[in-house]
Amino acid sequence: MPQAPAAHTRETATMAVPASRPLTVLIGTDTYPPDVNGAACFTTRLAHGLGDRGTRVHVLCQSDSGPPVVREQNGVTVHRLRSVPSLAHQSLRLAVPLGGRGHLDRLLARVRPDVIHIQNHFIVGRLLLAAARRHGVPVVATNHFMPENLFNHLRVPDPLRLGVGSYAWRDLFRVLGQVQHVTTPTRIAARLLVDGGFTRPVEALSCGIDLGRFQPVGAPEDRSRVRARFGLPDRPSTLFVGRLDEEKRIEDLVRALADITVPDCQLLLVGVGARRQRLTRLAEECGVDERVHFLGFVSDEELPLVYHAADVFAIAGTAELQSIATLEAMASGLPVVAADAMALPHLVTTGGNGYLYAPGDHVELAKYLSELLGSPALAAAMGAKSRQAATRHDHQASLDRFEEIYRTVADREGPAPA
Template sequence: MAGAARPLRVLIVTDTYPPDVNGAAYFTHRLAEGLAGRGHRIHVLRPSSSGPPHVVEAGEVTEHRVRSARIPFQPSMRAAVPLGLGGHVDRLLDRFAPDVVHVQSHFTLSRTALARARAAGIPTVLTNHFMPDNLYAHARVPRSLQSAAGSVAWNDMVRIAEQADHVTTPTPRAALLLREQGLTRDVEAVSCGIDLARFHPRAGERPAARASLGVPDRDSIVFVGRLDEEKRIDELVRALAVLTADLDAQLVLAGTGQREEELADLARVLGVDDRVHFLGFVPDERLPLVYAAGDVFAIAGVAELQSIATLEAMSTGLPVVAADAMALPHLVAEGRNGYLFPPGEVEVLADRLSRILGSRSERGFLGAASREMAGEHDHHRSLERFETVYARVVGAVPVRGRRRPVSV
């Protein structure tokens, strides 16, 4: 509890939480569990996974699940129902009386909680994980309207963020992006963090990991994440088709998404369908196996504000080949732990992958550097930083007539 003089009561508010599969959901879950493990009283306000509102004691974390409805075009995700939401939040704030409210987005539940916390005189922190690019495919926004839709979405996000007492985002590049979009207040980069003990080098376990996942024992390029448009997985498949002329390599994809069938068709057309393996959804407890099965991690997305999956791969000791876009260059030092490639340049991507897969000594050198660099993102450091942020806003914002808390 280095950053806080005493245990704090923190209400974490999020519009996405496991079983949702995305980086913001995973980060928020790990933040809640990590803070609770450090002695803080943590409650999470989130949409219900089933619809009706209810409260769940999830280990040391109390989850308040508000009424939800399915999101159009996203059958696996739900959003908070606005009707009655303000009153629900007010009652929770009154009973729990948190020292600080930490919202994880500017969407329905988070913005309501931010507004109600401000009205109650409770300090607020907002962490941004948002980029419009990650919503276009899900919301079925036509390409011709994406620029205009993105401007509207950014203006809305910035308007909400301006209301928080402190704003954070995962990387310096993500912070710069917020300022470029018009945010006038300070924004701090705080890494999502990585559990270095859970994701660690397992080079000797590769054959066993591959057998456990049901993939052949050959040199493997791995990717973990949603198989959606903005992730540009087709570039990885096309690069594999270039590689197979000289190398016995395969592509292992862990995740599901809207483009899975399309990607399988592409692999068949390119003649590499026997070398592209779709693992589907991999439970969090089995994720370390996926990285253990790999020789190199590849990511072609251009809308990454950090990329938890890339950090997990680095912590496991994998070299990384990543698109030279958004925040990915913060994680890849050219020639030290991997290589960058211009987005869309499949031939260059294939060349970088070939360079790594063709040399075991380079794999070892780059992988060791990845593990060393991942140490800068130790999740304990991130938790300490958020403790410091909470302590600062609690000390800076006066409490205006809140009731004493009752047990909840």
């Protein structure tokens, strides 16, 4: 695995903000639960994890219903800006920037954050960055974005994607160039920024996983009980958790199901998205519609149980900067079959905790799924290695590092010049 250049690693400066004084952190994001995606998931776990440690946490995000509102949620103060539906993505809403300057000035004057942490470089991130400059508050940014995330939602034609992608990178770099510290979930994600021409230091810092919440299933009969709880047949099962959108390439999983040699195996799809109807039609065309189960949205409370219903986890997406769902599956003791693309090879080792297959090759995908579904002993051995690998992503360690970053940048003078 190539390492990020040494010139792009950041040494931790001496901390001068007393560790005994609770930090006040304002997190800004354009997507937050009930949105279901990796950035929203990471942001809420970061906010709640920091809050559990005594940090005073405020979150600024878009309203999930339209009107602005402020709510206390599990010790985190969530400030929701007025929003409108997104024309590009049916399940997301966009914050309305009109009047945002005055609102944020009042918010920062009242909250007095030690540091601002932005999760996106779009509407909320830009509003907060401008407000931070006016109030002299340092800013940390975590990048979850790559241009490929936009292409499908905006329906960018193939001939235009190179130009649109190039502009999107430059736009991202303009925003990230104004903050004090940049993180991204993996070394591969950091290299993307460096290779794209970003000249500032970038730190690879895992989103992390709660190893206490996501644990391996106890016994085979426990798996059968969980399947019954979700109304599923007690059959060998492959699981995918995530948005049912184009960039996830779930069609590969449906096509592979028809070629798996293990009788009566089934595919469990957890999540919502624009491709639901198309996937339903594809399952009918492939003759596997009775073995494809759409579980829809699963609450955060029940999410750990979903992984206990499966024997193997599969992910076909080629635009994953880390994949929190894959980390959850690994922590739950599942072997993983993943597309050999982007950051997934950072999590999956062929012959170790699962297999990597050529993206789009549903025949190779079916071969590996057949091996694991047909051999419970092999699946259990690889699942144990998954759990072991997941321990390197303990979210407590990620929280430790974020707190160090916050205290370090909070001791520096105001935001870097544009």
